[in-house]
Amino acid sequence: MSSMADLHRAVEATLASKRLGQPVFVRYLWFGSDNPNAVLTGLAVLTDTVCRWLDSSLERVYATGGLASGQVSLTLECREGGTALVSWTSSSDRGNGVDLMILGNRGAMYHDAGSTELLDERLSPTAQLVRSETARLIEHALRSGKPTPVERAKP
Amino acid sequence: MNAKYGILLVTGSQTHQENYAAAFAADKRCRLIALTDEPDIDKRRRELNERLARALGIPTIPDLKDALTKKDVQVVSICAPPERRARIAVRCAEAGKHLYLDKSLCPKVEEADAIVAAIRKAGVRSHMFSFIPQPWARTAKKLVDDGRLGKLLAIHADAFFAKGLTGTAKLGSRRREEFPPERHQLVEAKRELDNVGVYPITLVRWLTGKKFRSVYSVTGNYFFREHQQHNVEDFGIISGTLEDGLPVTISAGRFGWTTHPAAGVNRVVLVGSTRTAVVDANRPRLEVYTDEPPWMAPNVNPADPMGFWSSTQDEVHVRPKRTWVAAGSPAPSDASYFIDCLEQKRESEIAAPDAAHATEVLVASYRSAATREVVTLPLPR
Numbered sequence: 001m002s003s004m005a006d007l008h009r010a011v012e013a014t015l016a017s018k019r020l021g022q023p024v025f026v027r028y029l030w031f032g033s034d035n036p037n038a039v040l041t042g043l044a045v046l047t048d049t050v051c052r053w054l055d056s057s058l059e060r061v062y063a064t065g066g067l068a069s070g071q072v073s074l075t076l077e078c079r080e081g082g083t084a085l086v087s088w089t090s091s092s093d094r095g096n097g098v099d100l101m102i103l104g105n106r107g108a109m110y111h112d113a114g115s116t117e118l119l120d121e122r123l124s125p126t127a128q129l130v131r132s133e134t135a136r137l138i139e140h141a142l143r144s145g146k147p148t149p150v151e152r153a154k155p
Numbered sequence: 156m157n158a159k160y161g162i163l164l165v166t167g168s169q170t171h172q173e174n175y176a177a178a179f180a181a182d183k184r185c186r187l188i189a190l191t192d193e194p195d196i197d198k199r200r201r202e203l204n205e206r207l208a209r210a211l212g213i214p215t216i217p218d219l220k221d222a223l224t225k226k227d228v229q230v231v232s233i234c235a236p237p238e239r240r241a242r243i244a245v246r247c248a249e250a251g252k253h254l255y256l257d258k259s260l261c262p263k264v265e266e267a268d269a270i271v272a273a274i275r276k277a278g279v280r281s282h283m284f285s286f287i288p289q290p291w292a293r294t295a296k297k298l299v300d301d302g303r304l305g306k307l308l309a310i311h312a313d314a315f316f317a318k319g320l321t322g323t324a325k326l327g328s329r330r331r332e333e334f335p336p337e338r339h340q341l342v343e344a345k346r347e348l349d350n351v352g353v354y355p356i357t358l359v360r361w362l363t364g365k366k367f368r369s370v371y372s373v374t375g376n377y378f379f380r381e382h383q384q385h386n387v388e389d390f391g392i393i394s395g396t397l398e399d400g401l402p403v404t405i406s407a408g409r410f411g412w413t414t415h416p417a418a419g420v421n422r423v424v425l426v427g428s429t430r431t432a433v434v435d436a437n438r439p440r441l442e443v444y445t446d447e448p449p450w451m452a453p454n455v456n457p458a459d460p461m462g463f464w465s466s467t468q469d470e471v472h473v474r475p476k477r478t479w480v481a482a483g484s485p486a487p488s489d490a491s492y493f494i495d496c497l498e499q500k501r502e503s504e505i506a507a508p509d510a511a512h513a514t515e516v517l518v519a520s521y522r523s524a525a526t527r528e529v530v531t532l533p534l535p536r
Contacts (some may be wrong), residue, residue, distance in 0.1 A: 025390065106322040
């Protein structure tokens with residue numbers, strides 16, 4: 001069965017080929033775990049992943065929804081202008097697991113999972129244990145309901 | 156069948172009137188009467204108006220005031236540039252004519268309010284062009300309305316037009332948006348959050364029956380030098396909530412001829428408590444691969460580098476993309492949808508008040524992008 005890691009490897013190989021030019025926008029919809037801690041960590045890992053794809057550092061995050069409500073959407077803004085919408089849903093219909101579109105300034109890639117389910121929740125080997133800076137930033141953004149610059153969320 | 160509805164066209168070539176006029180002309184219930192505009196338009200606009208009128212075989216009436224006195228006109232199709240559209244729409248409503256309106260309605264909230272008030276006072280019907288008559292949109296509406304998704308939990312919508320020669324914008328820094336937004340429609344560029352984003356905003360409002368309560372928006376210059384030079388965006392995202400708290404995310408813009416196998420992205424993800432549906436304007440489809448020469452982006456037409464208009468695309472011989480072939484029900488024309496509404500004496504599902512709300516969402520989004528703050532709706536009047 002294909003995994004999220006397989007998908008990410010294919011994305012990264014395509015980005016490395018420069019066929020899309022400079023990546024500028026990522027739309028990542030993740031159908032994932034119901035466990036709030038796992039979700040927060042998962043969103044943090046995806047945020048870091050997406051920023052790596054955009055080849056840029058995160059500047060601010062705006063978060064809507066909530067872990068308890070089963071829907072979170074993050075608007076990510078990177079320093080060099082790239083943006084992303086990373087959304088998590090805990091909908092009971094697990095569907096394909098991931099819906100992904102990446103735009104570059106000269107091309108795009110669209111994820112078509114077909115009948116594959118991409119529900120690998122092990123986004124990183126130590127994902128369950130890490131309370132990363134990014135996770136703290138997302139938590140802060142969710143609590144505040146306001147766009148949160150990276151510096152503001154530092155403890 | 157008698158052509159019951161006389162159609163007056165406001166503004167001509169190099170606007171969407173090229174398409175709307177053809178759609179009305181193809182409906183046997185309609186007859187094109189004349190093309191008109193405000194009397195003080197510039198020479199270029201006058202020539203373009205006359206060009207479309209000649210192509211359609213209809214007379215031009217130089218002054219809108221005179222055209223509106225014609226008793227054989229029941230409907231006015233208004234495609235004037237955004238900055239002129241509202242005052243023309245108000246005049247047409249006051250003259251007792253039904254309004255078929257280009258999108259987005261107009262750039263300013265107060266103008267949108269004036270259009271709505273004029274239409275209500277005159278008791279005429281109105282409709283803003285949208286995708287809602289199309290089968291894929293109707294499918295989405297049915298999924299929401301018949302409860303097959305359970306309770307709607309979130310909506311994620313994307314719309315991008317695949318036109319223009321991409322890869323020319325200078326990257327590396329964040330776009331600084333301006334408020335209020337100026338320069339909506341130029342020869343070389345349009346404000347694409349408005350121009351394209353109006354579709355998913357309208358779709359979400361129509362699917363849910365709910366208004367937007369808050370938006371956080373970011374605009375960008377990712378693809379085209381032309382947009383950057385005129386300081387208008389080619390890309391935008393909106394993260395919002397509706398009045399019932401439903402979260403909505405929208406991405407929209409223009410991203411270049413070769414960034415999509417067909418006309419562009421047009422899809423909505425409906426997240427429900429029991430089921431999630433992805434409704435895509437490009438599905439169902441056939442995919443056809445042959446030994447014919449691959450599709451190539453057309454030469455740039457300096458009169459229309461982004462390929463906004465049918466006539467300018469014809470001038471540079473834009474070939475249709477043929478890899479994806481639509482395999483669903485044929486789409487009825489939006490113009491015929493409005494005529495159906497008039498025949499059945501019912502309001503359009505995207506009448507002026509709905510269009511006005513989309514204007515308010517767009518204005519709020521531009522304010523959000525400029526201030527980098529969340530903006531709540533309704534906006535102060």
